[in-house]
Amino acid sequence: MRLLLIACALLAGCATPPPPKPAAAPSLREISSALSVGSSTKSEVRAALGEGTVVNFDSGYEVWVYRQPSEELVLLFEPSGILSKTRVR
Amino acid sequence: MPDLTQTSARLGVLAIALLAGDAGLAEDARSGSDDAVVVSAMRNPVRKSYKKMIDGAALFEQRRSELAPAAALRFKLIPRKPDTSMKGVELKVEADSIAIPLRVAPDQTFTIERNRTALRENADVMPNRREGTMTWRADVRTPGLPPHTRRLGDLRLECEVGMKAGLISNYPRGFWGWLDELIALKPEYCKRAAPRYLFFADHPIFSVTLVHGERREVLPVDMLYAGATRDPEWKKDKYCDCEALFDHAYFVPLGDASWPDDTRVELEYMGPNS
Numbered sequence: 334m335r336l337l338l339i340a341c342a343l344l345a346g347c348a349t350p351p352p353p354k355p356a357a358a359p360s361l362r363e364i365s366s367a368l369s370v371g372s373s374t375k376s377e378v379r380a381a382l383g384e385g386t387v388v389n390f391d392s393g394y395e396v397w398v399y400r401q402p403s404e405e406l407v408l409l410f411e412p413s414g415i416l417s418k419t420r421v422r
Numbered sequence: 423m424p425d426l427t428q429t430s431a432r433l434g435v436l437a438i439a440l441l442a443g444d445a446g447l448a449e450d451a452r453s454g455s456d457d458a459v460v461v462s463a464m465r466n467p468v469r470k471s472y473k474k475m476i477d478g479a480a481l482f483e484q485r486r487s488e489l490a491p492a493a494a495l496r497f498k499l500i501p502r503k504p505d506t507s508m509k510g511v512e513l514k515v516e517a518d519s520i521a522i523p524l525r526v527a528p529d530q531t532f533t534i535e536r537n538r539t540a541l542r543e544n545a546d547v548m549p550n551r552r553e554g555t556m557t558w559r560a561d562v563r564t565p566g567l568p569p570h571t572r573r574l575g576d577l578r579l580e581c582e583v584g585m586k587a588g589l590i591s592n593y594p595r596g597f598w599g600w601l602d603e604l605i606a607l608k609p610e611y612c613k614r615a616a617p618r619y620l621f622f623a624d625h626p627i628f629s630v631t632l633v634h635g636e637r638r639e640v641l642p643v644d645m646l647y648a649g650a651t652r653d654p655e656w657k658k659d660k661y662c663d664c665e666a667l668f669d670h671a672y673f674v675p676l677g678d679a680s681w682p683d684d685t686r687v688e689l690e691y692m693g694p695n696s
């Protein structure tokens with residue numbers, strides 16, 4: 334009987350609930366839905382997402398790219414600096 | 423009796439134009455009042471092998487029934503430098519004993535005919551522009567496609583003809599990877615899953631999507647802009663013939679057999695698609 338009680342106590346010790354998992358990082362698709370085509374600016378996007386990979390063209394347009402292991406977010410900025418298109422792959 | 427002063431002036435203009443080897447100056451001399459001094463020589467013009475282009479056209483005929491049965495072949499001149507003017511481009515097939523002018527359409531495309539003398543004399547195809555200012559592509563188009571759409575079979579054939587015709591040049595060594603010397607200049611290169619053969623859209627592109635039936639797939643951004651999103655030094659690359667049209671350039675997975683030739687390649691431009 335004593336052994337049974339010890340075994341139960343040991344098993345109960347193993348059943349201690351794990352610490353809560355940190356909240357999953359938002360996906361690029363979720364992030365992109367918070368951006369506003371036609372009004373979001375570069376500085377707003379930078380504040381929200383950090384630095385992406387930037388490709389700037391002689392026309393003044395810029396493409397910003399953010400990557401996660403299974404997703405890719407591409408943003409297009411007009412020469413005025415306003416977000417004009419987005420796509421998630 | 424000719425006016426000696428006027429004659430000296432004409433000779434002076436001609437000499438300067440020849441020394442400068444500058445088409446613009448030659449053009450000025452050509453248009454100057456009634457002098458009628460025509461200078462067509464140009465130092466280091468753009469040139470391509472006529473024979474190779476004819477070989478490319480022959481390959482088109484050979485492969486058309488499989489890849490693009492309804493398509494027609496043209497060749498296209500494309501600016502390579504940002505300041506290259508495409509206005510008034512003149513083109514000719516030139517060899518020792520012949521010079522055949524070719525008609526260049528407003529969209530900078532042209533066709534080429536077989537000519538025995540030009541082949542025998544190993545003629546060049548030459549526009550009136552300096553070397554390094556223009557590049558070339560095959561242009562294979564199936565009629566009746568929706569706007570802003572290409573057909574994958576057409577692009578496959580463009581690549582094969584372009585490689586056969588030797589239209590791709592001046593890529594930096596290493597651009598094609600370790601296969602540079604072996605297959606870079608052969609049409610078989612186009613059958614690789616993702617060959618780095620650049621296509622140019624009519625306008626700067628934002629997105630390229632492959633569509634066949636219910637299947638849709640947006641190409642990764644790495645396949646746009648000559649792969650610039652993976653190469654921070656891309657702007658310093660003066661060898662790629664996409665120098666003036668980085669924002670128009672894209673690759674497609676030509677050798678991916680899971681996409682049939684009838685696959686539509688939909689282009690979304692940076693500006694409005696209109």
